[in-house]
Amino acid sequence: MIDQSRIRNFCIVAHIDHGKSTLADRIIEKTGLLTNREMQAQVLDNMELERERGITIKAQTVRIIYKAKDGLEYIFNLIDTPGHVDFNYEVSRSLAACDGAILVVDAAQGIEAQTLANVYLALDHDLDVFPVINKIDLPSAEPERVKNEIEDVIGIEAQDAPLISAKNGIGIEEVLEAIVEKIPAPGGSRDNPLQALIFDSVYDSYKGVIVFCRIMEGVVRKGTRIRMMATGAEAEVVEVGYFGPGQFIPCEELSAGMVGYLTASIKNVKDTSVGDTITDAARPCEAPLPGYKKVNSMVYCGMYPADGAKYPDLRDALEKLKLNDASLNYEPETSIALGFGFRCGFLGLLHLEIIQERLEREYNLDLVTTAPGVIYKVHKTNGEVIDLTNPANLPDPSEIDYMEEPVVSAEIMVTTEYIGPIMQLCQERRGRYVGTEYIEATRALLKYDLPLNEIIYDFFDALKSRSRGYASFDYEMKGYEESKLVKLDILVNHEEVDALSFIVHADSAYERGRKMCEKLKEEIPRHLFEIPIQAASGGKIIARETVKAMRKDVLAKCYGGDITRKKKLLEKQKEGKKRMRQIGNVEIPQSAFMSVLKLDED
């Protein structure tokens, strides 16, 4: 039996790029679980996309054994968490399964916006947090300054923080010892009724849903009849086990304090909603665990198969992705321009991009995506309130009393020399200044309230470029505020293209309308006739461009009877046609629907 006092359940939190995943790899490596050769670049980021982007998307968990200096063996359950602001929800889930957290701070960069956000999240979960200073081998490292910063800004003890270089394997022993010393052993008793928190799940086509759980009280083993307390679903446990690096390792039982998985031939992922509590159906616990706040989708867009016949494939692919990504939402919708597709909800724009890329790569789908938008609240004159996710569904203006848009509280950490440009950026994005806190003489934390729809497109990129990469950014939902919003419609050859409509603040309607028209003019090929492209708002045309009629398109010299080459040219022209959408008598290339997402890249 495993001695509960020798279990440590912890996670690593950090600002993106401060070396969280590298440290995780070193810990796994040091504890001898894998040889160097077995370690892929980073063990825990195992999705192809995660490696490419250098970010963690899905929480990953691994159990390792560490022989400490006191001569005893300890079980570490390391739960890696996503670093990006879009995935706070995942972070929150992972934290609930832990008893402590390692805070990684870059010795050169010091505290960043996400450092703060994540550390506060950990403290909210009552986790014991201890800092380590990473990248001390960098010439620009200032460990003493960073230690003081941690103490001043976060208010946790940092003087004896391990100074490490995860990349070069310096100081890892110290971190391992600190885990033993500073992270508390889990509480709970194996004699109490079963109480386990579901913190994640994946779908396996052979085993059904694999539930990741932290056992708070009691024991679960093969044959235990379990009940999911929120959904009421019951099932018999087929297998329990723990997480080896990149694999599931079955074991006898999971008892209080342990982190592991169970399978119970559960086919429907909805039965095991993340955050729910598992108990023993025969001997239930009194109350479920608090669980955690369910995070709602913040960004919506329409996703359509480029080839209409692939609609069932897209549906199947979304279903499969949803199994492993509870934060993805979708429902069918129809567009006159794009046919059958789905309105999909995401945690943020990065989440959207990742889902889109996974659909394209892993499921080999060719997608047309409409402009991402947020959920607006439409207050109708009859008192009804609509959550608007698709601009095409906006009621007639005469029925609208007023509209509200989501606003976030944003914190931007920036060196003082860039405060000016960043403040200007926030003003341009309709930001409302809340305040400035100076972290130290040269760095400040700017606080702004910003409309969500102003930051979902390219705010992050703009922030990076205007601060030469020095600003960092985090936000959380604040609530809804009334706003002067209008719907912008695009008319191609006098026909409205529903998939191109979007909601915009009245003050920027003209500017955006003009840019849309310019962009579409580049994208829509010439036809036999002239095509007006118009932007309209509230029944008024506010911008117009014209695609001129096709006048000349002649093949050059046909050289030495090389017909094959000329035919290829014609085929290319024809192939282009296939990727077109017919709106009235105009053919619009699919790229046009995407290009309007990039209006600000000038």
Next chain:
Amino acid sequence: MNEPTPLSIYIHIPFCRRKCLYCDFLSFPAAEDEMSHYVNLLLREIEQQADRYVSHKVISIFFGGGTPSFLNAEDIAAILCKLKDRFDIAKDAEITIEVNPDTVTRDKMERYPEAGINRLSIGLQTADDEELKTLGRLHDYAAFCKAYELARNAGFKNINVDLMSAIPGQSAASYRATLEKVTAYAPEHISAYSLILEEGTWFYDNRDRLQLATEEEDRQLYEMTKQFLESCGYHRYEISNYAKDGYECIHNKVYWQRGDYVGFGLGAASMVGDVRWNNCDDMEVYEKALLSAQNGLTCQRNLHSLTKQEQMEEFMFLGLRLTEGVKKADFFKKFALPIEEVYGETLKKLRKDGLISEGDPIRLTPYGTDISNYVMAKFLF
């Protein structure tokens, strides 16, 4: 005895003194001995292949390039001699050679007719010396005038001049001047093309630095070509080709009417009996194949027997290039299907858009000719 099948022969000479800046054809500079070695390979290829064409009668021969006139006249004569030796060549066969003004001499001009050549195609492109420089041509307008006079003096009665519009920096006035100067010489045939930027050319790589014609300017020059040449008594028998009555290029029309043709030489394309292929375009590979033919090597690549659908596509998009158009009866004769059954909807739509004519034969309208790529792509399945 069966009537022999008409055959056209294309001979590719891939050598130039220097590559023009817009050119993406298979050509490169070469030393004298390389060229004579190549001619030997050509002779060998002709020798090896000729037996396959015993039931054909040759109606045209075309020396293209590159710059065929870059070769010695003796080499050209040797190739023709070999062809005459191994092929049945019609008495009135059209035998053309492409020449560049900078590579012709009185001697060559006089020897060509002796060897049997009866048609000359002179690459002029423009009569403006500045524009010639822009194109990277190695001759000026005066060199063309000299070459033209040499040709007439040598007895050539059938001369084509290649012209190009939309040259960077070319104005409507300078193009008009070119047309005026050239038509004053009264060649029997004029090929007039717009410059097209092809990938892999210097022009393409430097397109941002070139003063390229706008679409509207390009179209204006193209319109001018039509009007000017027609007013001078040239009729447009194909999208880019104009001729005085009785001087349409036989060889050119074979391509559009899908007659049999065989190409000899590096990279040359062939179509015989609805089978297409082309020769490899790597000189070493070509050489090796010809020297080891007894071991079964061949320089022929991409041998493809056209499907019925592909034949129909070609029949339409090639046939429509000619102003005489495609006859419904010819389609039926070839495919044993009424054209309406195959292309009914396409024809209806194109007619409605005013791109092809009503009735029989089916022709491109003037507007359809202007945007012929668009129309032709419609006939692909």
